Amino acid sequence: MSAPEVFSLAQVPLTAHAFNADRQQVAVSLNSNDAQIYTRSGSDWNLTETLSEHDKLITSIDWAPNTNRIVTASQDRNAYVWQQVQDPNTGKLIWKPSLVLLRINRAATYVRWSPLEDKFAVASGARAIAICSFDPENDWWVSKLLKKPIRSTVLSIDWHPNNVLLAAGSADMKARVFSAYIKDVDKRPSPTIWGEKLPFNTICGEYSSPSGGWVHSVAFSPSGDVLAFASHDSAITIVYPAAPAVHQNTITSVRPYEYGPNGNVTKVSTTGVDGKLVVWSVNPVGSVTSKLGGMHLR
């Protein structure tokens, strides 16, 4: 492993950061109401722009790589989408904010663009996730709220590669998978293992953390077929939504099935009392387990 690159940007805590597409610029919040954009020159980062519009601490930033838009979320219950436009007077490129109507009454905690960058999701302390999409008629971003059955602050979210499903981890000790399908924006998604019909706010899965800890982080695998979440009870849980239906009874034996180029097992086969022989892909598990010490995996 090569040594990490370390940059000292400030003498204060950094609450959030996001790189642009070529990673030559980074937007960070220095534990304040402003987002700062730094541009890289060699091994230095120079402050080039300050985005000020929020009037409370910025909690999360995301930079869409293709559309080059920044979204910021803050404790002031607002989100802004920043777009680079030409200043009509000076002709210089400036970042122009547009307010998003989030309709939440608590702090926004986390924000992420969807893979196609036509929507973004804002998690909040209002037991809700705002799914925001652009309304060209009125020229602003509108939101639809995912509310049920969230019982507490949403701490993290991750988009499924199909641009429709959304995973959320929350302080009610559960990770959930929702449909964030917006009729005018999304094409009908093809069926996934999380479900076939996916109207807005469909709950495709709900998973408790094993010993009841806040779910701090959630992520889909690149294929979107596996979900992993980390929780405050010192556990990482990996969810295979299709798994419970695979073996109906006790698993009797496990064998390596296929090896990868480096000799690692990539697939295993199992047999069960239910008379089934199943071949599993172990990649997502293996890449995690190899890095774990005293962790708890299910």
Next chain:
Amino acid sequence: MASTAFRKIDIDAYDEEVLIESELYDPYPYDPATALSAAKQKQSAVRSSLSKGDTAGALTAVLEDAPYGPDVEEAKMVTLQTLFNILSSTKATDIPPIVKSLSTDAQDSLMKYIYKGMAMPGWGDVSGSVLLTWHEKLTEVAGTGCIVRVMTDRKTV
């Protein structure tokens, strides 16, 4: 003087979105009577395992499906007593291999009982030094993650 009765009103009862304890974890699936008889059954099973010298088996049996939650106090106390019998009858040198043979779930569960025992000094015939020895060996095997899981878990034994 103005009435102060309003201070005693349970305002949470009028809040539709209030989060109550029972929603935070899955309830223990059995009623108190069933839980108690199961705990007593385990107690006698453990006695026979112990007389055969099978400590690991006895421990696994107790820790599996251990009763938790607010309604099964009696079953919890019987289980605790059973567990302490095992802990205090095990030689210190035998502890590491036994702890290693347990599943992670059983290790977490064992840690819960060790802490429960420490919280009840003078109860029964278990001594603090026995609990500390088990705690040390268990932490060596299961790591501090095991302690964190016990501290966060609301399914108290």
